[in-house]
Amino acid sequence: MNIIVCIKQVPNTTDVRIDPATNTLIRDGVESVINPFDAYAIEEAVRLRERCGGKVTAVTMGPPQAETALKEAISLGCDDAVLVSDRKFAGSDTWATSYTLAAAIRKLEGFDVILCGKQASDGDTAQVGPGISAHLDIPQVTYVKKICEINDKLAKVERMTEEGYDVLETPLPCLFTVVKEINTPRMPSMKGLMRAKAAKITKFTAADLDADPAALGLDGSPTRVVKIFTPEPRKGGEMIAGSVSDVAKELAELLKGEVI
Amino acid sequence: MASIKILLDKCTGCTLCVKSCPFGAIHMAERKAVIDMAKCTLCGACAEACKFAAIELEKAGGPAKDLSAYKDVWVFCEQKKGVIQSISFELLGEGRKLADKLGVKLCAVLLGGGMEDAAEKLGERGADKVYLVDHPALKAYQDEPYTAVLVKLVEEFKPEVILCGASTIGRSLISRVAIKTSAGLTADCTGLDIDEKERLLLQTRPAFGGNIMATIIAPDHRPQMATVRHKVMKEAPVQPGRTAEIVSKAYPEETFASRTRLLNVVEELTSTVNISEADIIVSGGRGMGGKENFALLEELAKVLGGAVGASRSAVDADWIPYSHQVGQTGKTVCPKLYIACGISGQIQHLIGMQSSKVIVAINKDPDAPIFKIATYGIVGDVNELVPALTREFRRVLNK
Numbered sequence: 001m002n003i004i005v006c007i008k009q010v011p012n013t014t015d016v017r018i019d020p021a022t023n024t025l026i027r028d029g030v031e032s033v034i035n036p037f038d039a040y041a042i043e044e045a046v047r048l049r050e051r052c053g054g055k056v057t058a059v060t061m062g063p064p065q066a067e068t069a070l071k072e073a074i075s076l077g078c079d080d081a082v083l084v085s086d087r088k089f090a091g092s093d094t095w096a097t098s099y100t101l102a103a104a105i106r107k108l109e110g111f112d113v114i115l116c117g118k119q120a121s122d123g124d125t126a127q128v129g130p131g132i133s134a135h136l137d138i139p140q141v142t143y144v145k146k147i148c149e150i151n152d153k154l155a156k157v158e159r160m161t162e163e164g165y166d167v168l169e170t171p172l173p174c175l176f177t178v179v180k181e182i183n184t185p186r187m188p189s190m191k192g193l194m195r196a197k198a199a200k201i202t203k204f205t206a207a208d209l210d211a212d213p214a215a216l217g218l219d220g221s222p223t224r225v226v227k228i229f230t231p232e233p234r235k236g237g238e239m240i241a242g243s244v245s246d247v248a249k250e251l252a253e254l255l256k257g258e259v260i
Numbered sequence: 261m262a263s264i265k266i267l268l269d270k271c272t273g274c275t276l277c278v279k280s281c282p283f284g285a286i287h288m289a290e291r292k293a294v295i296d297m298a299k300c301t302l303c304g305a306c307a308e309a310c311k312f313a314a315i316e317l318e319k320a321g322g323p324a325k326d327l328s329a330y331k332d333v334w335v336f337c338e339q340k341k342g343v344i345q346s347i348s349f350e351l352l353g354e355g356r357k358l359a360d361k362l363g364v365k366l367c368a369v370l371l372g373g374g375m376e377d378a379a380e381k382l383g384e385r386g387a388d389k390v391y392l393v394d395h396p397a398l399k400a401y402q403d404e405p406y407t408a409v410l411v412k413l414v415e416e417f418k419p420e421v422i423l424c425g426a427s428t429i430g431r432s433l434i435s436r437v438a439i440k441t442s443a444g445l446t447a448d449c450t451g452l453d454i455d456e457k458e459r460l461l462l463q464t465r466p467a468f469g470g471n472i473m474a475t476i477i478a479p480d481h482r483p484q485m486a487t488v489r490h491k492v493m494k495e496a497p498v499q500p501g502r503t504a505e506i507v508s509k510a511y512p513e514e515t516f517a518s519r520t521r522l523l524n525v526v527e528e529l530t531s532t533v534n535i536s537e538a539d540i541i542v543s544g545g546r547g548m549g550g551k552e553n554f555a556l557l558e559e560l561a562k563v564l565g566g567a568v569g570a571s572r573s574a575v576d577a578d579w580i581p582y583s584h585q586v587g588q589t590g591k592t593v594c595p596k597l598y599i600a601c602g603i604s605g606q607i608q609h610l611i612g613m614q615s616s617k618v619i620v621a622i623n624k625d626p627d628a629p630i631f632k633i634a635t636y637g638i639v640g641d642v643n644e645l646v647p648a649l650t651r652e653f654r655r656v657l658n659k
Contacts, residue, residue, distance in 0.1 A: 091302030
């Protein structure tokens with residue numbers, strides 16, 4: 001089974017802080033990490049290979065330094081990794097990103113399953129996974145919390161919904177976006193770390209892809225950011241002190257009418 | 261290919277652009293701005309911030325598309341088991357304002373099986389027109405038939421704007437539709453407005469976990485599509501007797517084909533009120549001390565008519581299922597009242613709830629970060645305070 005896992009390198013949200021003087025993002029010393037949701041996608045990809053045999057290829061689109069994320073993916077059990085990187089991809093929105101990733105995936109030697117995290121922690125769009133499946137014209141199941149059964153033709157999966165979950169059956173190839181509930185990712189193994197160190201990352205530039213140049217990067221992106229601003233930080237309010245029953249009375253009084 | 265450059269004769273070295281760059285890609289050298297191309301994503305924040313028009317962002321211009329054929333504001337009305345979801349009414353409320361600013365019709369789009377009566381009712385929520393596609397295959401949501409139908413409707417009737425809930429269904433569906441129709445799509449908007457001169461939808465959304473806000477447009481593509489966060493917009497009021505024109509469309513059978521098959525829909529009993537829908541959320545963290553104490557939260561939630569949420573550590577400790585998790589790896593919620601009990605307030609949790617209207621925090625640690633954002637803070641033992649609150653609210657609400 002050929003399994004592809006799409007990942008993204010993102011700034012570690014825990015480190016993202018606002019400079020109170022300038023009201024701007026402080027990015028110095030912000031560590032780059034694999035998008036938290038993609039860790040579940042990597043783990044699920046490795047588990048699928050353990051179940052069905054085959055190969056796991058990690059794919060990312062990003063600047064040259066995104067190679068670190070791919071090395072980490074290899075240390076976590078991926079067999080191969082592809083870095084899709086070119087200045088021509090700069091400014092890509094979700095349309096152009098999913099177009100580019102779909103074009104990169106077409107260059108690989110076939111696939112049965114594509115796994116993505118449900119969304120990335122920097123953009124939070126949840127649009128690139130479905131975008132890739134739309135460009136490739138394959139079925140998708142989003143918010144997958146369990147792959148119950150899978151063989152080389154069909155998969156039965158559970159999709160998390162607001163109320164519970166749906167059970168779906170899909171032919172392969174198919175794209176799944178996964179939620180945290182699907183597994184507990186393992187730590188990198190010693191062997192994995194050694195492999196990652198030695199691994200050769202395949203690199204695709206725009207010229208390597210069978211892609212329309214007008215559909216890449218900023219030119220291929222329907223959306224444009226016109227303004228970025230920092231929201232007024234939420235201020236802490238009042239502290240209520242006193243005996244348990246006094247505190248409860250005061251709070252009920254404060255909330256009554258306003259929100260309840 | 262698109263490019264960005266600093267016009268050295270105009271750059272005054274004021275460093276406004278350095279501060280505006282969300283990617284840390286600009287530095288100063290000899291009192292002029294220099295862009296590090298390896299970090300720049302061409303987002304345009306610097307060009308916007310520059311007061312001297314010294315930054316030029318150029319996009320390779322293709323032949324301009326004729327956008328004038330596109331008109332009307334559409335709202336995709338999500339239904340489950342034949343019941344139109346409340347997010348749809350919020351979108352109709354917001355869509356009405358946008359349609360009025362553009363001077364166009366507000367149209368509801370309803371896909372389902374046996375939805376004729378529900379379609380009629382959408383006029384009372386402000387829709388001027390309802391596009392109805394009624395077919396047994398559309399009874400429950402499935403990606404492919406829903407995408408195929410919506411793409412056909414868009415191609416035939418050419419809306420200017422489409423709004424869709426940022427829900428499981430909404431995000432899965434509209435992402436596919438945007439690709440197939442080459443439309444611009446902005447996710448999870450919390451603010452919408454119209455640039456009346458350019459007829460542009462101004463879409464404002466949080467990014468980097470809500471640390472920054474971005475306003476996004478799609479200048480050369482139609483329709484302009486946005487998913488909208490639940491509970492941010494006001495529901496359209498019911499105007500009894502108001503009617504809408506119903507446009508019923510039928511399509512060839514192959515339009516409704518789906519490669520995936522929906523076998524079963526399971527509703528989990530634990531989540532009696534789903535947290536993304538709830539107006540009030542009582543949430544517990546590590547400080548609850550154990551699984552058994554979550555019963556206290558359930559009681560309080562019941563009295564308030566709310567739902568129970570949880571922090572990641574409570575979910576990881578198996579005190580409550582993942583579907584209740586609020587925060588970065590869980591759900592983003594925006595209720596009127598969020599009561600955080602025994603939650604210290606790690607950034608990953610705050611990201612998921614900081615846009616709640618009123619936040620009450622109860623924690624035994626007076627230095628817990630949650631107090632920095634709480635409207636009302638109480639230092640104390642959750643296991644004493646929560647039952648006391650339950651009693652007090654029961655009394656106040658006469659329950």
